[in-house]
Amino acid sequence: MPTSEHTQPGSIPPDSLIDHSAAIQYWNSVSPDVNGMLGGFPQISRIDLRASANFLAKVRRLIPSLPESGSLKLGVDCGAGIGRVTQGFLSNVCDQVDVVEPVENFARVVQGGPLKQAGKVGDIYITGLENWVPSKRYDLIWNQWCVGHLTDSQLVEYLVRCKGALSEGGLIVLKENMSTDADKEDMYDELDNTVTRTDQKFRSLFDRAGLNLIKTEEQSGIPKTLGLFPIRFYALRPN
Numbered sequence: 626m627p628t629s630e631h632t633q634p635g636s637i638p639p640d641s642l643i644d645h646s647a648a649i650q651y652w653n654s655v656s657p658d659v660n661g662m663l664g665g666f667p668q669i670s671r672i673d674l675r676a677s678a679n680f681l682a683k684v685r686r687l688i689p690s691l692p693e694s695g696s697l698k699l700g701v702d703c704g705a706g707i708g709r710v711t712q713g714f715l716s717n718v719c720d721q722v723d724v725v726e727p728v729e730n731f732a733r734v735v736q737g738g739p740l741k742q743a744g745k746v747g748d749i750y751i752t753g754l755e756n757w758v759p760s761k762r763y764d765l766i767w768n769q770w771c772v773g774h775l776t777d778s779q780l781v782e783y784l785v786r787c788k789g790a791l792s793e794g795g796l797i798v799l800k801e802n803m804s805t806d807a808d809k810e811d812m813y814d815e816l817d818n819t820v821t822r823t824d825q826k827f828r829s830l831f832d833r834a835g836l837n838l839i840k841t842e843e844q845s846g847i848p849k850t851l852g853l854f855p856i857r858f859y860a861l862r863p864n
């Protein structure tokens with residue numbers, strides 16, 4: 626989520642502080658709407674979604690086995706919340722989108738929404754990414770503002786599972802906040818129980834997972850006056 630309030634508890638590895646049940650408890654206290662998903666900054670949703678569509682279009686040109694235009698067959702929105710990204714972006718570029726979200730209250734919004742009724746949303750998996758084992762082949766595995774809920778080793782294991790669940794031209798995208806720590810360390814947020822990682826940390830985890838970074842870009846256009854973290858896209862393919 627695009628907050629910028631973090632605390633730094635000394636030299637303990639920030640990801641060792643992650644507590645999944647505390648995170649779920651936190652998200653259960655958040656309203657199931659765009660304001661809740663975006664930490665009180667609903668006004669950035671439009672620019673966020675537009676930038677994501679632009680980024681994907683650029684990445685598709687880099688993958689010969691993926692058609693440059695036209696719908697992708699199957700995508701998955703990971704850590705989807707109420708399905709904001711599915712509704713405003715992924716459903717426009719994929720024939721069908723599966724959803725992974727551990728908070729039932731949020732998953733229920735997707736389940737009862739018009740995209741589910743129309744068949745644009747496929748399966749909804751109510752689970753954390755650390756436990757999700759994909760059973761299909763995806764053209765696009767989209768992760769936005771959610772992998773901070775996984776420890777470093779959980780994230781590597783998760784990415785390895787995702788790598789094995791890609792279609793031939795498929796890709797994994799992460800869109801996440803970047804640490805602004807003066808000492809270039811990851812930062813722990815005790816409010817929502819997440820780790821905000823450095824660019825360097827992300828790249829080392831991608832390496833460990835055997836993934837190639839085919840494109841990365843910073844999200845632009847979000848007013849600096851909001852005081853949010855920088856946000857970065859990463860597009861990944863198997864080595």
Ligand SMILES: C[S@@+](CC[C@H](N)C(=O)[O-])C[C@H]1O[C@@H](n2cnc3c(N)ncnc32)[C@H](O)[C@@H]1O
Pocket residue numbers: 626627645648649652662663703704705706707708709710725726727728731752753754755768769770771774775
């Ligand atoms: C900041 S919201 C982002 C939601 C959505 N990706 C968006 O951009 O609108 C973070 C989401 O991560 C979910 N989450 C919490 N723990 C998670 C976990 N272990 N695995 C996957 N998602 C998790 C929360 O329930 C919440 O829906």
